[in-house]
Amino acid sequence: MTNRKVRVRFAPSPTGPLHMGGVRTALFNYLFAKKYNGDFILRIEDTDQNRFVPGAEEYIIESLKWCGLQFSEGPGNGKYGPYRQSERKEIYKKYADYLIDSGMAYFAFDTPEQLDEIRIEAEKKGQVFSYGILTRNNLQNSLTLSKTEVDRKLNSGESFVIRFKMPEDTLVTENDIIRGEVTFSTSVLDDKVIFKSDGMPTYHLANVVDDHLMEITHVIRGEEWLSSMPLHVLLYRTLGWEKTKPQFAHLPLILKPTGKGKLSKRDGDKMGFPVFPVRWADTETNEVFRGYREDGYFPEAFINLLALLGWNPGTEQEFFSLEELSEIFSLERVVKSGSRFDPEKAKWFNRHYFQQKDVTELAELFKPVLIEKGISVSNEMLLKVIAEVKERCGFTTDLWEHSYFFFSMPSEYDIKTIKKHWKEDTSEKLLAISKLFENIENWKAQQIKETFSDFLNTKEWAFGTVMNPLRLCLVGGNVGPDLFVICDILGKDTTLTRIKSGIEKIEQITI
Numbered sequence: 116m117t118n119r120k121v122r123v124r125f126a127p128s129p130t131g132p133l134h135m136g137g138v139r140t141a142l143f144n145y146l147f148a149k150k151y152n153g154d155f156i157l158r159i160e161d162t163d164q165n166r167f168v169p170g171a172e173e174y175i176i177e178s179l180k181w182c183g184l185q186f187s188e189g190p191g192n193g194k195y196g197p198y199r200q201s202e203r204k205e206i207y208k209k210y211a212d213y214l215i216d217s218g219m220a221y222f223a224f225d226t227p228e229q230l231d232e233i234r235i236e237a238e239k240k241g242q243v244f245s246y247g248i249l250t251r252n253n254l255q256n257s258l259t260l261s262k263t264e265v266d267r268k269l270n271s272g273e274s275f276v277i278r279f280k281m282p283e284d285t286l287v288t289e290n291d292i293i294r295g296e297v298t299f300s301t302s303v304l305d306d307k308v309i310f311k312s313d314g315m316p317t318y319h320l321a322n323v324v325d326d327h328l329m330e331i332t333h334v335i336r337g338e339e340w341l342s343s344m345p346l347h348v349l350l351y352r353t354l355g356w357e358k359t360k361p362q363f364a365h366l367p368l369i370l371k372p373t374g375k376g377k378l379s380k381r382d383g384d385k386m387g388f389p390v391f392p393v394r395w396a397d398t399e400t401n402e403v404f405r406g407y408r409e410d411g412y413f414p415e416a417f418i419n420l421l422a423l424l425g426w427n428p429g430t431e432q433e434f435f436s437l438e439e440l441s442e443i444f445s446l447e448r449v450v451k452s453g454s455r456f457d458p459e460k461a462k463w464f465n466r467h468y469f470q471q472k473d474v475t476e477l478a479e480l481f482k483p484v485l486i487e488k489g490i491s492v493s494n495e496m497l498l499k500v501i502a503e504v505k506e507r508c509g510f511t512t513d514l515w516e517h518s519y520f521f522f523s524m525p526s527e528y529d530i531k532t533i534k535k536h537w538k539e540d541t542s543e544k545l546l547a548i549s550k551l552f553e554n555i556e557n558w559k560a561q562q563i564k565e566t567f568s569d570f571l572n573t574k575e576w577a578f579g580t581v582m583n584p585l586r587l588c589l590v591g592g593n594v595g596p597d598l599f600v601i602c603d604i605l606g607k608d609t610t611l612t613r614i615k616s617g618i619e620k621i622e623q624i625t626i
């Protein structure tokens with residue numbers, strides 16, 4: 116560890132919603148910063164105006180907020196700003212100029228059409244074209260054109276790009292905290308565009324310049340950026356910033372639940388789970404992508420499952436709070452190979468956090484569902500219902516499925532159950548039960564059960580002949596918890612009304 120204060124950044128491009136892999140990158144940066152009392156910075160990398168998607172930045176911020184990943188510096192807040200690259204445009208030009216002056220970069224004037232043509236020609240010969248050591252000397256750039264011609268083109272406003280001049284036959288070795296020493300040969304690297312004539316840098320230049328100016332100590336990002344590391348290292352070297360160059364850590368991929376490849380944004384819809392933290396509605400395609408938040412996941416569960424995708428605590432422990440993770444997280448325990456995402460495990464995590472919540476909290480979460488359904492219920496009854504069905508649920512959304520019958524009279528009665536359990540003498544028996552119930556003073560599950568059992572024993576009625584039809588009247592089918600608990604929660608009046616109404620309606624059903 117360096118003696119500098121740890122400063123890490125999460126640097127998404129606002130090109131769409133944040134994939135859960137992106138949230139994991141943010142999380143690992145956050146945890147690393149917390150662990151070392153460092154700073155966690157949000158930087159918006161919006162240099163590619165063509166890929167800019169309105170609403171994406173707000174989406175990213177909202178997602179981080181939902182996850183509890185508070186950044187200490189970011190758009191509108193912090194002394195290393197601005198934190199949006201599009202607002203830092205003026206800063207990059209001088210570095211691009213410096214690279215040109217030092218001979219490490221050059222102007223290139225080839226149009227996209229010309230390059231496409233060359234690409235196609237190469238393909239015909241079974242080759243892959245790349246703008247670099249082997250080809251740059253035959254192309255339209257300041258290495259091949261005269262100075263007068265270059266100046267003329269620049270002065271006449273011709274469009275250009277600035278490319279980094281990859282040194283020949285050089286080995287670039289860099290340590291990656293997760294992968295160890297990695298060596299790249301420049302002979303396989305192309306001359307990347309670092310600046311464009313619209314005055315905007317590309318990702319590579321902006322990223323390096325900003326990491327330097329923002330005094331970033333560790334670059335923790337996805338594996339897809341590993342191949343950019345040698346270029347970035349060379350940029351640090353060329354710009355004379357090698358001493359303060361950040362350390363790199365490239366996180367492993369998150370893999371699809373089954374089959375090959377990384378988890379993609381389409382997998383969620385195909386396989387029935389969210390891939391995004393919160394819902395995203397694409398205004399161009401009108402597509403809607405589900406979110407963990409809207410699917411009823413708790414942020415604690417989402418964070419917990421993400422933490423274990425690629426990081427190994429070294430113990431059997433599986434449940435971790437954000438605070439706990441902040442203490443024990445270490446990049447050394449991040450694995451190199453991809454981690455398979457298991458949607459069932461995600462549900463299992465949620466179930467755990469659901470069970471941890473007390474009934475009052477769950478009631479608050481459930482109320483909006485009830486309001487939407489037009490149901491009004493006393494707080495007292497709601498708490499009783501939740502306490503009763505909680506154990507069967509893993510999500511707030513499961514609560515309705517397991518409790519709807521408490522809140523309104525059955526609107527229909529299950530035909531199968533009627534066929535099986537409703538006999539000639541059922542109504543008569545239920546009327547007798549109704550009478551019996553009327554006289555129970557202490558309306559509690561235990562008391563109801565005892566009175567009911569004594570009565571049936573005296574009458575010598577088999578329990579099933581009454582229990583099943585009674586349940587049918589109360590909840591409409593063969594569902595719900597213990598029958599006497601249902602009676603207790605419904606209250607005496609409602610229980611009696613439902614028995615009466617059930618008998619009337621079921622008797623009218625002809626099967």
Ligand code: GLU
Nearest residue numbers: 126127128160322336340
């Ligand atoms: N803007 C890049 C992205 O969207 C950031 C990569 C990095 O962290 O260097 O992933």
